[in-house]
Amino acid sequence: MSTTQETKVEQEAIKRDFYHLIINGEKVKGSKDETFKTYNPATGELVAEVAKASQEDTEKAIAAAREAFDNGKWKKYPIGRRAQVLNRIAAIMRSRFNELVELEILDTGKSLQAAQGQVSQAIEDFEFYAGALVGHRGAVNNMPGQFHNYTEKEPVGVCAQITPWNYPLMMAAWKIAPAIAVGCSVIVKPASLTPLTTIILGEICLEAGVPAGVVNIVPGSGSEVGNYLVEHPKVDKVAFTGSTPIGKDIMAKASQTLKRVTLELGGKSPNLVFEDADIDAAVDGSLFGIFYNTGQSCEARSRLYVHEDIYDEFVSKFVEKTKKLKLGNPFDKETHVGAVIDQGQLDTVDGYVQSAIKEGAEILAGGKQAHPEGFEKGFWYEPTVIANVNHDMTVVKEEIFGPVVVIMKFKDEKEAIKLANDTEFGLGSAVWSKDGARATRVANQIQAGIVMINCPFSAFPGTPFGGYKQSGFGRELCIETLDLYTETKSIISYYGSRPINPLGV
Ligand code: NAP
Ligand code: MG
Numbered sequence: 001m002s003t004t005q006e007t008k009v010e011q012e013a014i015k016r017d018f019y020h021l022i023i024n025g026e027k028v029k030g031s032k033d034e035t036f037k038t039y040n041p042a043t044g045e046l047v048a049e050v051a052k053a054s055q056e057d058t059e060k061a062i063a064a065a066r067e068a069f070d071n072g073k074w075k076k077y078p079i080g081r082r083a084q085v086l087n088r089i090a091a092i093m094r095s096r097f098n099e100l101v102e103l104e105i106l107d108t109g110k111s112l113q114a115a116q117g118q119v120s121q122a123i124e125d126f127e128f129y130a131g132a133l134v135g136h137r138g139a140v141n142n143m144p145g146q147f148h149n150y151t152e153k154e155p156v157g158v159c160a161q162i163t164p165w166n167y168p169l170m171m172a173a174w175k176i177a178p179a180i181a182v183g184c185s186v187i188v189k190p191a192s193l194t195p196l197t198t199i200i201l202g203e204i205c206l207e208a209g210v211p212a213g214v215v216n217i218v219p220g221s222g223s224e225v226g227n228y229l230v231e232h233p234k235v236d237k238v239a240f241t242g243s244t245p246i247g248k249d250i251m252a253k254a255s256q257t258l259k260r261v262t263l264e265l266g267g268k269s270p271n272l273v274f275e276d277a278d279i280d281a282a283v284d285g286s287l288f289g290i291f292y293n294t295g296q297s298c299e300a301r302s303r304l305y306v307h308e309d310i311y312d313e314f315v316s317k318f319v320e321k322t323k324k325l326k327l328g329n330p331f332d333k334e335t336h337v338g339a340v341i342d343q344g345q346l347d348t349v350d351g352y353v354q355s356a357i358k359e360g361a362e363i364l365a366g367g368k369q370a371h372p373e374g375f376e377k378g379f380w381y382e383p384t385v386i387a388n389v390n391h392d393m394t395v396v397k398e399e400i401f402g403p404v405v406v407i408m409k410f411k412d413e414k415e416a417i418k419l420a421n422d423t424e425f426g427l428g429s430a431v432w433s434k435d436g437a438r439a440t441r442v443a444n445q446i447q448a449g450i451v452m453i454n455c456p457f458s459a460f461p462g463t464p465f466g467g468y469k470q471s472g473f474g475r476e477l478c479i480e481t482l483d484l485y486t487e488t489k490s491i492i493s494y495y496g497s498r499p500i501n502p503l504g505v
Contacts, residue, residue, distance in 0.1 A: 014099040014200050015106070019050045021057060021219065022202040024064035025212025031056045036219075038196060041109030041339040042330050044377035050195050053220035058187070058228045061216040065158045065185035066234050068213030075155050075183030079133055086130035086181060088208035093123045093201075100197060104169055105330045107196045109339030109378060112331055114293050121461065122173035122201075125477070128461035129181040136182065136482045138489075146496035153486040155183035156260055157236030160229035162222070162250075163198065164242045165191035165341055166296040166401075172198040174465075175239050176205070178481040180214060187216045187235070189226050191242075193341055195219035222246070233257050237485070240264070241298075244399075244425075244470050262474030262484050264298065264466055266399040267427030270420035271301035272442065274413075275309040277432035278454070283317045285456035286405075289430055291325060291383050292456075294338050295403035296345075298471075299428030299450060299458045302400060304407045305419055311409050315364070318385065318407075322365040325383045328372035340379040340402055349381050349402030356395040356406075362388040366403070391422055399425070413438065417445045426468025428458050449475070 018035075020027035034052040039045065053061070068074060074082070093100060097119060104115045138151035161175040172188060179186050190198035202217035218225055230238050230253045237260040240250050244265040254261050271289055273282045289301035306314045325336040340346045346369065353367050366384030384404040389396050396406050410416040420429060429448040433439045443451040449467045450458050459465045464475035474484050494500060 014096060014103050017048055019048055019196055019199045019219075021051045021053050021061075022199065022206070022215070022217040023057060023061045024216065025206055027203070028057075030054055030220075031060075036192065038107055038193065039342075040106050040378070041341050042105075042375055042378040044379070047106045048196060050199070050219050053218035053225050055224060055228050058218055058220070058225050061187045061218050062158065062229070062232055062234050064213035065187050065216055068211060069155070069158050069185040072185075072211055072213060074180070074185070074211050074214045077183075082181060082183070083130040083133050085209045086126045086133070086177065089204055089210070090123045090126040090130070092204045092208055093119070093126070096204075097123075100169065100200065103200065104197050105338075107194045108165065108168065108341065109330055110293060111335045111338040112333050113335075114338060115330075118167055118170040121459075122169045124461045125170075125173040125177045129177040129482075132462075132479050132482060133181040136479065136486075143492070146494060148493045148495060150491050152489045152491065153182065153483070154489055156485050156487055157184060158234060159184050159186045159237040159239060159485065160232075160235045161186050161188045162226050162229070162238065162240045162242065163188065163190050165193040166293060166298070168194040169197035169201060171241050172201050174476045175241075176201065176215060178476070179239070179485045180205070180210060182482055182485045184237075184485050185214045185216075187218055187229060189222070189229060190217070190219050192219065192221060227253070230254055230259075231256065235259060237261070239474075239476075239484075244472075247472060260484070262476070263472035264474070264476060265427075265470065265472040266401075267298045267300070267425045267467065267471050268303060268397070268399050268423050269299050269301045269425070269428035269430070269448065270303045270305060270423070270446070271430040272410075272416045272420060272432065273304070273306045273310070273314055274416070274431070274433040274435070274438065275307040276434050276438070277310070278434060279310060279314055279317065281454065282432035283314060283321060285430070285432065285454070286318060287321055287325075288456040289452075290405040291322070291337055291403050294340055294381075295405075296341060296401055300401075301428060301430050302405055303396060303420075303423075304405050305410050305416055306407065307416075308409045308411050315387065315407060319364045322383050322385050327370050327380055327382075328375060337383055337403060339375070340381050343379055345402065346379045346381060349400055349404060352395050352398070352400045352402075353384055353386070353404060356386050356389065356393060359393050359395075360388065361386050361393065361395065361406075364407070391419070397423070413442060417442060421445075421447045424470045427466075427471035428452065430455070
């Protein structure tokens with residue numbers, strides 16, 4: 001069997017000066033010939049120019065996705081064959097691992113360690129769904145007498161997938177893999193600040209044998225392209241990862257056509273360290289929990305609560321290690337913390353820190369812009385620890401989305417749970433305690449989609465990821481995600497020997 005049955009795309013270098021849209025299996029320029037530029041946040045330097053999709057291009061992408069779904073063969077492929085293509089996508093990504101890592105670092109300014117982990121996970125997502133797909137099936141339900149009922153899982157149709165800039169390739173994989181696994185067609189709108197690896201993933205899908213029109217990539221403005229997708233009557237579903245305000249706007253607009261909606265939104269995740277925790281493990285895990293990916297994580301554990309008996313010891317160790325975190329060349333494997341995504345985000349982060357200072361908080365580490373040697377033109381912020389705060393302060397209530405953590409004391413389990421839940425968000429949370437009964441008891445009472453017990457990691461392919469409350473709804477990265485890309489059809493039949501005449505006419 002040939003590896004590229006539908007469309008042949010030459011393998012060219014992943015790092016280029018210009019990136020195209022992908023519509024109906026073709027790499028194209030925007031219909032208006034417009035472009036935009038993408039920069040390296042670590043240096044401020046230009047990385048590449050990108051074709052900018054217009055509404056006309058978006059319309060073409062929707063038409064291609066519609067045609068591929070309604071009349072194409074992808075959803076009719078035997079399951080094993082779709083799984084094979086997903087595995088092929090993963091294999092191509094793995095064979096180009098270093099190039100993907102390099103491009104992701106250039107476009108985002110994130111550290112090598114972070115980029116390697118995320119590219120690996122993006123690959124494993126395709127492998128996971130190639131397997132999960134095989135076990136995704138309908139059911140046979142008990143029925144009285146001579147009736148019979150079974151359910152079919154049918155792909156939901158054309159899906160708009162809108163992603164943020166913090167984990168570009170990983171978010172694209174979280175969305176594309178489950179959708180195409182079940183036979184949907186997708187139109188992906190990557191964040192304007194970081195479109196490059198998503199475009200490459202679209203090309204890899206074609207190379208792996210995904211038929212034309214099944215995966216379309218339309219970089220462009222959120223308010224123009226994103227909004228057009230959300231309002232379009234021929235789009236059946238929107239999967240969005242991004243900020244809570246835009247999520248609300250999308251949900252309202254999608255309601256006009258009753259699109260299926262999945263929202264992965266912001267967070268302000270609590271991290272609870274109990275007096276019986278392994279303090280050193282809790283310090284290291286909490287450090288990772290907030291400063292990984294420069295704090296630009298939706299599930300960043302940005303509210304740190306420590307039991308009063310160990311508060312001084314914990315804080316002293318935590319601050320000491322925070323000050324040791326190395327900023328600088330993202331390609332250096334010793335670098336712990338990469339750049340902030342752009343000047344706007346840098347100003348936002350600093351604005352939050354300044355507001356905390358004004359409200360009487362104390363800065364225990366960081367608190368200002370950083371200027372790593374050789375990277376002075378980039379956007380950097382010192383890993384920042386803020387103490388002496390209370391729950392009325394903006395810096396405790398709002399998502400900062402940068403390398404900033406607030407630390408508070410608690411006196412007992414009840415207070416810890418109350419503080420943890422005192423937020424409009426509900427995405428991640430962490431509990432540090434050597435007492436398994438306590439950790440489980442606390443985990444059960446936290447209102448969040450994810451609880452990490454003595455563990456710094458929030459997501460593996462197969463584990464559900466998503467929020468409670470205003471952190472959104474729907475779960476990604478897991479088997480249940482396949483249900484969010486399918487409709488359940490109930491088929492009822494009658495096998496009785498006597499004809500039914502319910503009206504008795
Ligand atoms: P954002 O401003 O909400 O943007 C996210 C995406 O939506 C981008 O592609 C953006 O396009 C697009 N967009 C903007 N306005 C739109 C509109 N009116 N209609 C449709 N699409 C629109 O978020 P961000 O600043 O990129 O990302 C940070 C946020 O994402 C944080 O709040 C973070 O917590 C959240 N996040 C959540 C998760 C999770 O899984 N829960 C994961 C990662 C990030 P442009 O780039 O062109 O503006
Ligand atoms: Mg960029």
